[in-house]
Amino acid sequence: MKKRLAGILLSCILAVSLTACGGGSDNSAAAADSTTASATTEVGGKVVRVAAVDPQVALDPQQFTYSIVMKITDNITESLLTTTADGLVPTLLTGMPSISDDNMTYSFELLPDVKFHDGTTLKASDVKYSYERLIKMAKMATLLENVVGYDEMSNGEAEELSGVQVQDDTHFTITLKKPYSPFLSVLSTAYCAIYPQEACEAAGDSWGMTTLVGTGPFKMDSYQNGVGVTLSRFDDYHGGAVKLDGVSYKFIEDVNTQVLEYQKGNVDYVDVDPSIYPVYSSNPELKDQMHGFQPTGNYNLLVNCKTYPDAKVREAIALSVDRAAICDSILHGTATVPTSYIPAGIIGHDDSLPEFEYNPEKAKQLLAEAGYADGIDLRVTVNTKYKGNVAIATAFQQQALAAGIRVEVEQVDSAAWSDMKKSGGVDCGISNWYVDYSDPESMLYPMTKTETNSSFWHNAEFDQLMEDGIATTDEAERQAIYAKAEHIMTREDWATTPLYNETKFYLLNPSITGFQMDATFRMFWKNADIQ
Known part of the structure; x- marks a missing residue:
């Protein structure tokens, strides 16, 4: 994970x-022809x-x-499928795969005579190789964590992904450990692109530098x-x-x-x-x-739940951000105040929710109820690589004063930012998240495991809802499941709070x-x- x-x-x-x-912009560009x-x-x-x-x-x-x-x-390069505005479409396949009654085995047929750039023909063995390489590369390996044999490969006990079975050059099956409704969407990502085994192995470390062969x-x-x-x-x-x-x-x-x-x-x-x-x-x-x-995603304010275990304090922090002012003055109208963590166009988005508000008086009241009548000190850490985030944190520093929150803006480089997030050293930070595939699981995934989410938040009901969401393919059921999961995360526990949706x-x-x-x-x- x-x-x-x-x-x-x-x-x-x-x-x-x-x-x-x-910030360093040369606006004389406007005068250029x-x-x-x-x-x-x-x-x-x-x-x-x-x-x-x-x-x-x-x-x-x-x-x-x-x-x-x-x-x-x-x-x-290409993946087996492509996500379009109308949904998933086969790219390297003769059609959409057939799925077993238990929703755990997918049967695929490749288009015949598809050529790689080096003149070789795409084979089912190249698909198996590409997915095994994805796991060995480790970076995005857990995209395939639900495939049978993933655990054995990821821990070094096996060299092949047993859940991918090749019948012949154009037919293969993939078997999952449990039903996983976003699976085909996962296969449409760039991480699951199909590489020719022979060329990729021959290129070694030069793959992607001097050699990159696709279809x-x-x-x-x-x-x-x-x-x-x-x-x-x-x-x-x-x-x-x-x-x-x-x-x-x-x-x-x-x-x-x-x-x-x-x-x-x-x-x-x-x-x-x-x-x-x-x-x-x-x-x-x-x-x-x-x-x-x-883009399908958002910018958000992460609050470390270990540092601030009281949900009232986290809600007070969320209420002390004037998102409209940030959208207007820093982002120049290219962003809007969000109503939901799950963006429009994704299952689970709730159109009925109000915008996340700026209410410093209510924030002060919540802090008092939590035992902080004199307010709190809040350290907001930002990565200096992203100047806009520094500007947003500085604006938040002024906005939060009205709520009795005294913000210290800590600026660190990318390496320090990464290390601090992993170790729990970020009390509060600005981050963003974009889906890799058009499914709410991709949007909410970071919050499902306490050992991997930057808020160090855990909620058993939320985790169960996430399991329920991937186990069903019924869209109405998934809508209800993910809307409830988000409500727990952003409106009850305040583990993270959306800042803005950008254009x-x-x-x-x-x-x-x-x-x-x-x-x-x-x-x-x-x-x-x-x-």
Whole structure:
């Protein structure tokens, strides 16, 4: 569990880096000429150019869960299934798998003659190998913890995953230890992408650096640290003709420079940081090229339940945050005050709940009832890598005074932040969480085990509800189960409290059509074209 959580947390935290309003931003960018090219054709044909930060690691989601890694690899490698707005669809399969009456055995059939980029044919043994490698890599291993044989592999007693049985080159079964309703959604994640066994083993430590072979619409030509990644069209792609000739990821670290390069016509896609959103959203030449979407997740305030065991104190802390002010003044209207920890679009979200309120008078009353009539001292720890979180903590410091809460903002680097969270050294902290798959289990998973959740919270009823939720496939039952579980977590025990739901923005060259961005912040170029 610890390994899975550490991997997912890193993935989610790195999904977005916020910068404080005016904090080092060069707003003179607003005066730059908007000379975005009307078409994007480089030498070699139609090539989309994407501004990105340098991941500085192998392009291997089984080892490194940074969002930028998956933004690239999703166009090179593929999983058995893909999550779309309409639900799960088979990608490398002839159809959806059949499921046994006890909901524990899944039977799969691969599409015939699917080619990897090296010309070899996808086989069921590659699927088994990829899942066994995921467990051996450890980072995201517990995604497969419900598969028979997982325990033996994870503790070193076995070299193979016995729950995956290969019948022939295109047929295989996966057997679970117990019914697990999100299982197929798990298999759609980038962590469960299928690698060719022979090529992956031959590459060794260079996998994801100099070699990355998949079945996707584009193949990796080069990956240069500090420069970028170059992809070219895979002409034997099983999913039909790909219109683009390639995708070029250009590494540009500064958010202002990224947008300036877009305005100059040197890149075709760029994420817009909230700190500079007001500058560019008001630019008449760019506003129609600005696109927004809401990722499935949230930012939240974690409170250490060992340090603050009284739920009244934790509720008082939640009531002392003016979320509306943070959304307006720091996030420039790119975020909204949440009503629920489970975001809209996910089973368990409750539309009837009120927004989490700012009520310092009620907070003072709760503190008095808990024996703290003179208020409390609260140390809020933030990772300095994310400037926006520092700004939010500083705003909270002023807001909480009205509730009698004296906040000390402690700024630490990434290594210290990680160590402190694991050891229980964070009394209160700002974090974020995004689903890896569209299921409430992915949203609430971190809170199911006291040894892995950063609030060190335990509630037996909540844990049982989580078990009940994965055991049934009835959507109405799951809605009731997860809504109740969240209510316990955020409205009764106040183990964590949502801060805001954000909207992410990006600029896209209007000459490009068919680009797809999903709610888990994954981007796909296979259907894109340049007009």
